[in-house]
Each structure stands twice: as C-alpha cells, then as structure tokens.
Amino acid sequence: MANLAITYNSLGKFNAAEQLEEEVLSLCKKVLGNNHPHTLTSMANLANTYESLGKFNAAEQLEEEVLSLYKKVLGDNHPDTLTSMANLASIYQSLGKFNAAEQLQEEVLSLHKRVLGDNHPDTLTSMANLASTYRSLGKFNAAEQLEEEVLSLHKKVLGDNHLIH
Structure with missing residues (x-):
C-alpha cells in the first residue's frame, strides 16, 4: 500500500496518494504502534503529500x-x-517562514x-538548501559563498561531469 502511494505521488496523483497514505498510517498505528519507525515513515510520507x-x-x-x-525514538x-x-525546513520555506527555515537548515x-x-x-544537499534560503532572505553574499563551496565540493566528490540539480 505504501509503495502504491509513493507511485501515486510520483505520478502527481496526490489525492489518491493522500487517501492511501492516511489508510497506511492508520494501519501502522494500529498494528505497530505510534512510535514504530515504519509508523513515523508513514507520517513523513503523508506530510510530504500534504506539502505537494x-x-x-x-x-x-x-x-x-x-x-x-524521531528525536525521541531514534535520537x-x-x-x-x-x-x-x-x-x-522545506515546509517552513513553502510557508514563507524563512527565518525558521534558515535556523533549522543551519542545524541540519x-x-x-x-x-x-x-x-x-x-x-x-543541506548546504544547497541553506543557500536557497539565504537567497529568499536576500542574503545574496552568503548564498553566493555557500553555492561556490557546494559547487567546488560537488566537483571534488562527484566529478566535473555529474549533473547537479
């Protein structure tokens, strides 16, 4: 069920994904309990669909x-x-809560x-996300510095010809 919901999400069938993910979450809570890692993954998948x-x-x-x-269960x-x-942090960004996104992304x-x-x-990826938030906050010098570092590290780690999105 969870895999089908992920496929629905990938196809842009967000309403179908939402319905199935809510059912998966309900079953996970019933069978595995509220704090089981699979339950938490189901919650995260549903939150992602809500954002979509x-x-x-x-x-x-x-x-x-x-x-x-997650902090309680996994640390x-x-x-x-x-x-x-x-x-x-991504959700904060979508809500225009750029200061909260920045703070959380710096911690991440x-x-x-x-x-x-x-x-x-x-x-x-965390560096690139933070640079994006810096741009949203008008911190263009900080964004530029971080993006140059990300590009340099990407080339070092993944090579000159690796596609970066």
Whole structure:
C-alpha cells in the first residue's frame, strides 16, 4: 500500500496518494504502534503529500510531530531525524517562514557535517538548501559563498561531469 502511494505521488496523483497514505498510517498505528519507525515513515510520507497538495499547515503540523517522535525514538543524530528536520525546513520555506527555515537548515547542516562528514552528498544537499534560503532572505553574499563551496565540493566528490540539480 505504501509503495502504491509513493507511485501515486510520483505520478502527481496526490489525492489518491493522500487517501492511501492516511489508510497506511492508520494501519501502522494500529498494528505497530505510534512510535514504530515504519509508523513515523508513514507520517513523513503523508506530510510530504500534504506539502505537494499545498496543505502547508497540515504538513507543518504533521512533520513537527514526526520530528519530535524521531528525536525521541531514534535520537537527534539519526539520518531519519536529519531528513525530518530538512523536510520541516522545506515546509517552513513553502510557508514563507524563512527565518525558521534558515535556523533549522543551519542545524541540519551542522549535524550532517558532524555525523556524515563535509563531503557526503546529504551534507552538500543541506548546504544547497541553506543557500536557497539565504537567497529568499536576500542574503545574496552568503548564498553566493555557500553555492561556490557546494559547487567546488560537488566537483571534488562527484566529478566535473555529474549533473547537479
């Protein structure tokens, strides 16, 4: 069911994905409990679909809950916790809460560097996300500096011919 919902999401069938993800989440809570990692993944998937549907307030509320539970269940430094933090920052960005997004993205970047290292692709993605928020905040010099660093590291890590999106 979860895989079909992900496929619906990939096809842009967000309403179908939402309906199926809500059903998956309900079943996960019933069978596995509220704090099981699969339940948390189901919640995160639903929050992502809410964001895709433009239901930003619902996405924010659910992703904040997911983040709180990931920290409780898996700890502050677990990759799923860091992904949840990055997802929440994305929702903040969508809501125009750029200062909150910036603060969270700076924390995500710091944790990625500490946990995964400076050259890990997730660290580079965190840097690029933060640079985007800097642009949204009009911090163009900081964005430029960070983007130049990201580009340099991407070339170093992935090579000159790797496509960067």
